[in-house]
Amino acid sequence: MKALKRILPALFIGMLLVLAGCGDSSGSEEGSDESNKTIELGLNNWAENVAVSNMWKVILEDEGYTVNLNMTEKGPLYQALKSDDLDLALEVWLPHTDKPFYEDYKNDVDFHKDQTWFDGTILGLAVPSYVDVNSIEELNENKEMFEDGKIYGIDAGSSLMGLTEDVIKEYDLEYSTAASSGPAMTTQLGESIRKEEPILVTLWKPHWVFAEYDVKFLEDPKNVYGDEENISWMSRQGFTEDYPEVTEYINTWKMNDEQLGSLMNMVKEAESPAEGAQKWVDENGDLINEWLGK
The missing domain is CATH 3.40.190.100 (Glycine betaine-binding periplasmic protein; domain 2)
Structure with missing residues (x-):
């Protein structure tokens, strides 16, 4: 009887250690394996937005992510980021064009306005x-x-x-x-x-x-359309913590007029935006590797 009393606590402690070990392992894997997550990317039907959104879908899926493209208009896109229905969107024109949206959503959406990917x-x-x-x-x-x-x-x-x-x-x-x-x-x-x-x-x-x-x-003497602007990106709150690797990729991303123009032309000429984006990615591996830090 005394021997049994000594064995039971030992078995109980051993089971706890096994369970704790399993819990630590799964938690660590889930927290570190960012690439297993699905990204909901929002876009509106502007030519350059369609082009770069499809481009990033190709790039990120090559890196092991799953990316869903969600086509919508500007107003619903911002609302979806606020409500966490979308993870990110790649096009914000500031300081002028998207200023009304920025003012309405600056406390509910993360604007990465210092991380511009196209200037002018x-x-x-x-x-x-x-x-x-x-x-x-x-x-x-x-x-x-x-x-x-x-x-x-x-x-x-x-x-x-x-x-x-x-x-x-x-x-x-x-x-x-x-x-x-x-x-x-x-x-x-x-x-x-x-x-x-x-x-x-x-x-x-x-x-x-x-x-x-x-x-x-046409010349705009009253400058109603405003001066030249820059394009940056935005995300739901918490995205940068959930996807630090993707955040680093996008913050490194930069395109000039020639690069973006060639991407847009390939997307336009292809049978589908996905096909055009894939072709452009295949032909611009060195540039993309710079963005990915490879």
């Missing part, structure tokens, strides 16, 4: 270079040239469309916007250029349009 963006109204109009101030006197005052735009809730409404007011333009989407706008632009007809569109740079067509921005 431009927003504005644009026309084919053969159109004999060079300034926004000349638009009213040429209203009949542009379908009696029609501006082909993109998503109704986008910052660019909001700024365009401000332009209409500031310049007292006798024009109205026709909201659609980025792809629909560029399709209409290409069709008009093919026919050598005038067309007025909202546009931004970087964009593959400038490599494909001879297009010019």
